[in-house]
Amino acid sequence: MRRGAPVVKPKDMKGTLRRLWSLTKGSRKGLGWILFLSSLTSVSSILSPLLIGNTVSAIDAGKPALRLIGFLAGLYFTDWLVNFLQKFFMASVGQRIILSVRVSLFSAMKKLPLCFFDRHQHGELMSRLTNDVDNISNTLSDSLTMLLTYVFTIVGIFCMMLFLNVFLTLVSLVSVVFIFLFTRIITKRTRKLYRQQQELLGKLDGQVEESISGLSLVKAFGREKQEVTQFESENEKFCEVATRAQIWSGYLMPIMNMLNNLCFVIIAVLSGMMAEKGEIAVGTISSFLLYSRQFSRPFVNIANIYNSFQTAVAGAERILEIFDEQPEPEDAPDAIPLKNPRGEIRFEHVCFSYEPGKPVLKDINLSIPSGTCAAIVGQTGSGKTTLVNLLTRFYDVDSGRILLDGHDLRSYRMSDLRSAFSVVLQDTSLFGVSVRDNISYGGQGVPLDRIRAAASTAGADPFIRRLPQGYDTVLTQEGAELSQGERQLLTIARAVLTDAPILILDEATSSVDTVTEQKIRRAMLAITRGRTSFLIAHRLSTIRNSDIIIVISNGHVEEQGTHRELMALDGKYASMYRTQMGIE
């Protein structure tokens, strides 16, 4: 049902890392401190064996060793302190980095146009906000600090080896080349696999989210088994890919270990031969061998870090994808501020399609004078809601233009434009906050009496009063505890409170009983007076008294005029009206 195996595109890793790094801005100072502290810990881990050795030989020689022991104790204590500080700071710096990545990701996401959200499963986007961001942070915090320590060690030991014997040093560099080679081969695989893993995880999240949101239907249709089967198959796929990713990563260390051992033996043999010829002192050889052993270990560790970095990169790629999405167009620099619009609206040759090749609106021309109450009627799927979507700039027209007060909608600032409308959408989303905050959504600090007044206008006051805590009742299940009609009343109250110059009601009262609807209509009449308003409704009784009725059919304006005019025309509207009133 959901699409097959994910397509994995290899991406520019360096670019990804650079952009990832740019996201850590603001935490760099903290990172600097942590790097400093972790370099201190590496110093103490080098010093302590030396001190122990000295102490033991001092004791052996019968010399007083108290001072050395004291030093050692001091060193351990400092080591503890530094370690503690480093971990302690890392906790907050690491979390701060995640927080800032997460927050900027959300901020980028919320700027995206609606069509983006149409295309993606909610659970999948949630997965990006949580799992993928976490993945970045986990590796970032662990590996960055260690990386530095390893680089220090490598440089130090490399100098020592060069000092001891140049030829053997070059030989041991060969193993480094092999380490690089194998790391590349393996990480190429793991990167792809990690990427797939994260994508499948996102899908899994998507399915879980969808089936929990739609559980009522899953149950009503007895689809539990199919849903489980489908989940199992996604789960299986995820498990398979994740296992393979883990197994491939697991090849790295043993292979490196083998390489190291091989290199050790080769150097031993070579140096043994050199020693036979007397080209090198035995003491030098044993020191060199010990160093060469220490030399390759950090490389192996770096290879390992690089590998686990791939999960971070996979997560980062998925996050950057969101950053790369085209956001809603920015306001033009010369955008016109929109203050107290009169509400005169004109559609000029407006064409629009959600998907190319499937036009929804075809050459719409409309002129709605300021203060008019315009009703839009038409069959389902004829494009009524689309008109609203274009007015509020949820989507932009493909061609033609829409004018508000004589200027193209696109020439206004988006925030000004949207606040010019009070909208009741078909989508009756409520939020998990109090009824009061739901009504005053979008604005803050609205006094209760204004909220009450809005609720009364919307006919919502009576049922709100019956709720356990009245206006302070928290809608814990996003409003699932309310009936569909009650939800609509709340969303109407929300729009009433917004009190914007232009009012749009898209099927606002479809689930409300007609008695309440009439009350609302009467109350709204006072509000809409002098305001431009758009009503979309199927119950023609609701819109009969509108100043102008626009009949849309197949994306065209078929008829327009007042109720009387259209009835006289005896066309589409008249026939719709008659069917509905049961007059035929």
Place this chain on the structure above:
Amino acid sequence: MKLIVSYVRRHIWMFLTAVAFLALEIFSDLMQPSFMASIVDDGVKGKSTGTILRYGAIMLVIAAAGAFGSVMRNIYSSRTSQLVGKEMRGDLYRKVQTLSFENIDRLQPSAIITRITNDVTQVQNFVNGSMRILLKAPITCIGAIALIIIQTPKQIPVLVGVLCISAVLIFFNTKLGYPRYSRMQQKLDRLNGVSREFLSSVRVVKAFGAEKQEQEKFDYAAGGFAKAGVDSDRVSAVFSPLINLTVNFGIVLLLWLSQAQTSRQIGRLMASVNYMTQVLFSLGMVSNILNMAVRALASSGRVKEILEERPAQAVAAHPPEFRPEGAVAFEGVSFAYAGTRRNALDHISFSVQPGETLGIIGPTGSGKSTLVSLVPRFYDATEGKVLLDSHDVTGLSPELLCHAIAIVPQKALLFSGTIAENLRWGDSGASDGELYRAAEDACADEFVRGFPGGYNMDLGEGGVNLSGGQKQRLCIARALLRRPRVLILDDCTSALDAETESEVLNNLRREAAGVTVLLISQRISTVMRADRILCMEDGALRGCGTHRELLDTCPAYRAIYHSQIGSEKDDG
């Protein structure tokens, strides 16, 4: 922990195989240094290339064995841990499918999502990590301890001291870490909740220009999660260096003690310092995995919560088997939603004969949807009985109920996938012909065929590309395809224009003759042609009868009628 063990036990052989290969790996790790020493001491110092080659060959063989062990161990441990994760996820998902709305409402959807995805991963990571250190840490630790006891018995008190303090530290680490990690997961629930809410109401957010408000909510949730993360990370930041410090001071103490002694045994001192470092090493590993373990424990507790959640609805042990006719009856049914005191339904009684169409009408919030949701057992009546063919629905098997009843919900809900896939929810084995037929009856065939791809067009999340009326018609087609005995239409034609609606209803009357229909609507014209009409108000039954009867006897019905038809005639 028990939960984790029970999952691991299912793959005990793989787990043990992994551990066995781990033993090989450890063995090779332990052997390698001695051969390396031999190469230097005997080979290089003895200037014998032959010796170097011989020892070198042995060492490479051992290293190869180690590498082999390591690779195999990884393969088995990866598979085991991923399987554990997969099964846990699967079990959780299956469990969630059995829960009733009451459970889901209480647990919160976003918290369930977090558990299935994130919490399981924590457990999985721990299982994988445990196979890596399970033997290593104890073997090195026990070995070192044993050697200390045998070789330098005088140092036992120091050792005991170190171990005791470490044990205490580990204890407190767990004690402090557990609640913090579970709080962190709770905050993750919250974060998931906020983002889910935003995603599902993105249109409203944009229409009201409330992006800033949503960002603030998100920032707050993300901040809370980050803070909880800092809190739990700091526990390990305090304890793991402390464990190190304890062992290190053990070493210092050893040196100091031997320094004060008169008879010095330097070899033994060296040895015990070495062993102590070994102890340190293994304790370090323990403290590393400890945080993983604490986190996994916290997560497995949360997983267990769901697995042990009792479905609020009991399923009868021996449900009766029969072919449902479609008679529905309510006998003194009252119902209140969990957590509320007000009865949403108050002593409702009525009955519907098979094949009868019952219209249900009433003001907003009068309990119409609640009433019909008791028939397919979305909720159970708190008082009284709901009967299907004179069997209490609570005593019937879910399969029977599900096949007998099809519901078209008020909120048209579709799933991602193609249109055909969505319709086949009604009947997964339906032929194409049946599919088209159902769509035609729901007046959906025409517009579906107009889509690019027709029935195979992929719907976005929740069918966002469709208009409200199109979604409703698809939902009706889906229900029709089921060929139920009882069809519940919950105000599901509200977004249809009148013409389409009456066409759909006419088709229904023709095609679904003999099917019991419960039809909720706001429009008198819609329910008017029903055999009987229920008129509801405030959760109570105000009247029941034909359109005519109600007009005469039921004031509530009359009020609705006048608001729609009467007034038309008055001023029309």
